[in-house]
Amino acid sequence: MTATARRAGAPDLLYRPGPEVTDGARVQDYLGWLARERGLTLAGWADLRAWSVDRLEDFWESIWHYFGVKAHARYDRVLVERSMPGAQWFTGATLNYAEHCFATADRADSLAVLGYSQTRPPVELTFGELAEQVRRARAGLRRLGVGLGDRVAAYLPNCPETLVAFLATASLGAIWASCAPEFGTPSVVDRFAQIEPKVLLAVAGYTYGDKQIDRRAELAAIRAALPSVEHLVHVPYGPLALDDTLDDAVAWPSLLDAADDPLEFEPVAFDHPLYVLFSSGTTGLPKAIVHCHGGILLEHLKNLGLHWDLRPADRLLWFTTTAWMMWNVGVSSLALGASVVMIDGNPLYPDLREQWRLVERTGATLMGASPGYLMACRREGLRPAAEFDLSRLRQLGVAGSPFPAEGFRWVHEQLGDRVLLNVGSGGTDVCTGLVQASPLQAVWAGEMSGASLGVDAKALDERGNVVVGDLGELVIGAPMPSMPVGFWGDDGSRYAAAYFAEFPGLFRFGDWVRFSEAGTCVITGRSDATLNRGGVRLGTAEFYRALQDIQEVSDSVVVHLEDSAGGMGELILFVVPSEGHRLDDDLRRRLGQQIRSALSPRHVPDQIVEVAAVPYSRTGKKLEVPVKKILRGAAVDAVASPGSLLDPASLDAFAQFALHRQARPR
Template sequence: MADELWTPTPETVRDSRIGGYLDWLRTERGREFADYAALWEWSTTDLPAFWDSIWDFFEVGERRGPALDPAEMPGATWYPEVELNYAERVLRAPGLGDDDPVVFGYSDSREPVVVTLAGLRDQVARCRAGLVRAGVGRGDRVAAYLPNIPEALVVLLACASLGAIFSSCAPEFGTRSVCDRWRQIEPKVLVTVDGYRYGDKTVDRRVEVAAIRADLPSLTSVVHVSYVGGEIPDAVSWQDFLAEEAPLEFVSVPFGHPLYVLYSSGTTGLPKPIVHGHGGILLEHLKQLALHHDLGPGDRFFWFSTTGWMMWNYLVSAPAVGSAIVMYDGNPGHPDLGRLWRLAEESGMTYFGTSAPYLLACRKGGLRPADIADLSALRGVGSTGAPLPPEGWRYVYDAISPDVVLTSLSGGTDVCTGFVGGVPMLPVVAGEITCRCLGSRVEAFTPEGKPVIGQQGELVISAPMPSMPVGFWGDEDGSRYRDAYFGTYPGVWRHGDWITVSERGTCVITGRSDATLNRGGVRLGTAEFYSVTEGMPEVADSLVVHLEDDEGGAGRLLLFVVPAAGVAFDDALVKRIRTELRVNLSPRHVPDEIHAVPAVPKTLSGKKLEVPVKRILTGTPVDEAAAKGALANPESLPTYLRFVAETS
């Protein structure tokens, strides 16, 4: 029996953005749908009609020519005869007036900043003029070494208005990590801070900025956003860069013209430079933010992110649907885990987006956000970055609000969106992602390439999406792009996760398919392990890998745990962990060995590195198994190297 935590009323659906879209389809297109399942089926089988409807419903502008030609993947091309500009549509901000606030910027480094729509347009126009003076034009790249602050959004929109290409790295990224990304795209201009504050600690990044400049000979200008009071030599100040008043203009570019370059984590090689286009990002984000997250005029949308994670790019599209955005740069745990919930009250957030680990940390810490902050404005809560176990879902409805729509969103940098998530038309069920998103033909495939329902399979996307990458930067013949997504199932995008799609259309993602644990021929996902181990108060973090036996034996299932502060790692704890896994999962899930480690290695966006650890444990040198510059905590890797030495 499904554990329903929230159920929509007919009034809820009627008053939602997707309810308005259904009414529009009925009156303008003569289409009626019995339920969400029927709407989704149409949206993923009649792609031109669906995406044309999104275009027209959101009044994107003149639409001509075919929606999709050719339609085969890889190589599907959307709206080949259309020109537009992403920044123009974002700054239109339907439903907002000139004096309405559109950006709320909060930071550990300075006082709050509120930017009105008129103020944002003026700053973008001035920044655009500064870029033109710096010689930036259509197709040139601009790099932003900036935190999640309004200036980063200004640079993005100014670049887009010119047809220039934006790329950002968060200032906590180290020199090698940044240069591995930006050397590939050869930026002309760098916009950078001098440092930042994280909680009560000031972090000076001027040495890193100097090293980045030295490693990027393509740079002709550097712009300094003074953030913690440091000086950067031979740089134009942000104030001077924006000193010239200028008209706000937009260059029309083809639908697939590059908007920005995002990057894969780069844990096992150079980060893949993933190019996203103006039109694909605009259409996908309009659909997703309005119809799935139910955002519009009057909303204040927040997602805790840095500029090094695709969720930042997702967040800053919200003005395109009339929603204001809330930005935060700082330590979400300072002075305690209640920081972001108090920020929700202070900013009047209507949508609170975060990561699954943050919600679970709040739960484990005994925090009840509704007791420490007025969260009455919240209508939605979003979770992403990792699967949210059932107890995390129940925690939201018990400790935050019984009235919010909780969305567990899963997608990726590759598509810069979520392709499974939530929708106000359907009930929220504990432990299950509510739906496959409109326009996203997500399926579970067997190894033979057959779709299955009610069984775990490879997560694939079997029809094109507009926000699939334009390509990889520098991949002239498209071979790297084809190999990355289409090498397993011809003409079908393989994403690299395990998914189960239920008869009701809900989804459960059980971890990366390349990190699969194979016990006696039975595939086990990593997410269910972590749900149990990290649900124990004695365990702060964990990582599980399976080492195969070359001779066909059972192999070894290894669990590494980080004990909670003050907890001794002893035989009693090991026994409790084994018991919890056996009782809550199955005897197959009981590890052969459990070891204590000081830390679990993670990417800069917080994802666990099961595959690189497995490679280290099977003899791959650390420098080959993982690029240290792509890790949040590279000092954690020697622990696993020592483990190999001690047990070989």
Template sequence: MTKESIERGALTWQPALDAWENSSLADFADHVVALGGPACSDYIELLDWSLGELGPFWAAVASWQCIRWHDEPSASLVHGSMSDVTWFPGGTLNYAERMLAWATEQPDDTAIIELSQSRDRREVTWAQLVDQVARCRAGLVERGVGRGDRVVAFSPNISETLVAFLATASLGAIWSSCAPEFGVRAVTDRWAQIEPKVLIAVDGYMYGTKGIDRSAHVDQIAAALPSLEHIVHIGYLQPEGELSSDARVCAWDALLANHAPLEFEAVPFDHPLYVLFSSGTTGLPKPIVHGHGGIALEHAKAWSLHYGLQPGERVMWFTTTGWMMWNFLISGLITGSTIVLFDGDPAAPDLLALWRVAADEQVDVLGVSAPFIMACRKEGIRPGDLVDLSSVRHLGSTGAPLPVEGFEWIPDAVGSHIQTGSMSGGTDVCTAFVGTAPTLPIRAGEIGARMLGCDVQAFTPTGDQCAPNETGELVIVAPMPSMPIGLWGDESGERYRSTYFDTYPGVWHHGDWITFFDDGACQITGRSDATLNRGGVRLGTADFYVIVDSMPEIADSAVVHLEDKDGGPGELILLVATAGGHELDDDLANRIKRALRSELSPRHVPDEIAALSAVPRTLSGKKLEVPIKRMLLGMPADKAASRDSLANPEALDHVAAWVAARTT
């Protein structure tokens, strides 16, 4: 879809004139020259080199970030098809070793700050972190855990979860985590696929002022996983609570009772580090396997170059352990930074909660979701007027496209000194492939550029590269080291290839609509599998939500399109959940239609607007447009979506009731 004339967003932030000279990007560029590479004087030149010389670029990242090779690789990249390239053949390393490397430089500095609504604030120094990881590793060894075994955690974003993960990685064992708000079925659908040996679990947690007991969930999860040999209990909700009588159960303190020197198993570059899972809204969640080397390199690049994190700086991203952003956040340790872990309700006691944390802990890089930013804007709060956010230099936004209004709200209500970095990537690569950098300006509604080493393009349906200003399918045309090493149990690789490389043979197809501009900035306008094809014209769902969700009477919305098999315009349906004190009457429906007509086009005006009590969302906050469409086409609710993968499963029942009433 070509946009004849695109109105670019206004500049909301510009770098200082000497931003390049004072950036880690310039330091890295000097390192590239020292290795015999070209001189680069700005981000675009460095990006072009990284895309044209993938092997040398990633080799430079590895040497600049002091990746410790136990065995030196024979090359950086052995080319093949996109789905079977080999990175750093012969090289062995350990992700956990690189994560903890700063402990020798700054043992008494703070590595972790933990803030929780379940217990008091904690600080962990680098020396204490190494000691806890060593003890946890010893405890796992005593319980028979070794290279290739699976350790899983039903625990929140707290220090114990991080310690257990690093101990697992140090052994060459394989990690997976689920947040404790997951339902039993959502957890067992994931972990039954990988047959874990050890389960680490909390008994419950506080969400705001409400205690959530998860003891029964843990028992049911354990009963559904016959491979389990050991269960480690973390008394998080009730620290003095009694242990289960199950002989497999021990307390967290017992796991860490004995000390042994911390060692690191040297593993190949593509040795499995952890298994992440797709959302699983329909069918079993997809088990995506990531490797030690790919994650270490990609996260080192992202944090050091794109966010400019330095030793001693503080980074916080609101996330749960069931979202890949947790895996991304904790890799901030690679830079010697302090990571701030937050567990609890981000809106308790009010929407200033996360902003207060950022102010109190003097966070340098803060990450939140786009819906959180828009909720704060809709609430009318001005965090920059209420707390001291002078330390925050970068505000990251992910989880959904950030609308223009969100970009404009931040310099006005949060701080004009803050660079807003909307980014997009996903569980499949455990990073972003489009984002920003400290030397790039920010325009409202846009993402600054391709990330270094990420050859992202927009493709037409026939597989041709789109022209600037033309919307197409987001694809990646060159390999990235953090692409999955495979899908668990897919020995032949057939499922992996069909998942990512079938739509455009030999090219990674991601499933988003993206538009690139002449300067390399881009916009993402929604999932291509939720596309609204109205009379042959594609409409992005994000465009609707910018208009509808900004209305004070609307709490949430979802839009779906039912195609006409005879080629007509089909039926466009908008579902809205109204805010407290409002209801969907003729006046509100007409105002929604007028807004969509005037702000977008007559094609965006829905044929039907219906009220729901809530819009169903996944645990990571994504709207369920595709499952709602399937239900409208006759699929039962339980087949259209897995309830245990939803943040609000009761909302699915409300959709089902509305569909049933609509069809009778």
């Protein structure tokens, strides 16, 4: 039911999900299980959320048993102590993440993978077919000498072969890492050189929209820069117009040659490394973040089961590349008995409607999308539910950047109460969502429904006090199983400095957040990009939201250069004019008036500058901090690797602006 009024001091209640979302939801079943098996009766979501944090050990032990985690050796203790860093979970237990992706043996004939690509025709695999390919790939990797603790790196797109290779690697107790093939040579080397892989899997090329991309030259340079690589495995995938071969490589079909080896799963300790994820690398060498078998398994069972409501026969469709943590999260749908839809190519080709077409074609029950994509659909007047059969869709996940209230309202207008709008935020550091919705929560316009189960998320002011109703640093106050084991090759000092230096004992996430008294929250951007003008702090997302209805502006990035005396500093707004428009004095005046009215007089920019493009990382993050460093005098190559950028030339205009700014008389 849509809300028509707003309580004083509370966010706008947009709607409560209808019975199509709540009836039969997995979290409802979990509440019933707690009552039957644990004698714990909880009144609803608020009680469950509080219990999951207050009784942390009991909560995670219940997740272990409710989802039927298969252990080869029993655990001694759930959590040795609640200290951070250094928390130890389920000590003594041995298990294997990959084994749980085939735990639903009765679903051998059900679809596990649907692969859609602009490079080749669709591919479908049942759970049985997937298991057989993993069995063969596992035997092939063993023939190449891969074993416990070895690293396998992939320069591969989001296709079924990548999934097969990952599960085969994990089954051996080897350690996985991947980069999307659109990454340039320096970015790939910066990542893979840290972990010294024994085997490298790669494609020779791919198709992006209507463009054929040849990556053989880049791959040759990558291989030359990785002396640890003993074997290159070529996955046939390239466009037909290219010579889809790689010199001195093991062919994927030969890796999968018939073998009698059974599909087995190496039992490893709970905290044994599963894969290494890499930070964006826009502000230095990417952090090589190590995630473990047990932590990822438990967190993803909880997240995909109780928040995303995935069940057997469901299908998850979320556009991602192999360089983003959403690829790793999507794979875990298999552990819930659900299917994963793997999409490779240009997500906007041939037009904005393609993602909705795929939802209809695949019968997806959960679709993931970026705020930018949904707002573009809104601007273009798309009517997804009227144009496509979305009858199986139960949840729309939104993540990647702040989502304005207007986007919430548009989604609800299009999809109604029967589809849960789950807007969330998390990150590579924990490989999950920290704040999001669930089938039992209401949806509030412009705000995320609250902290995830088992996540002690809160906002702290500069003195370390918890704040409600005001912006503060997002921190996690208690350990999570999916917190990193550490950074690869680190003695612990870099890891501690990254998350625990500012607030000892608390995991500082780096986002700027405001929690309401109702528990909802708004993330307004990275805390190191916050606009602090004369003591009035403002998140960058709030700034961009004030400009979203000015049609002459297609994109923008704002930077605040603080002064050492703690005064107003200099606030600079860079805008990309919409097609057919330019930044003139009239538009500057209108932008200033809009910001003054919507935000505050203190946040009217000192300068408004036209640029051709706003810089983004390849995972869609707007790069405010690198721009800020360039304006402070840093060189472009010191703040961002070109291969980590969506458009490698997008920072050049800011470097030129910085030069002219420094040359101005003061």
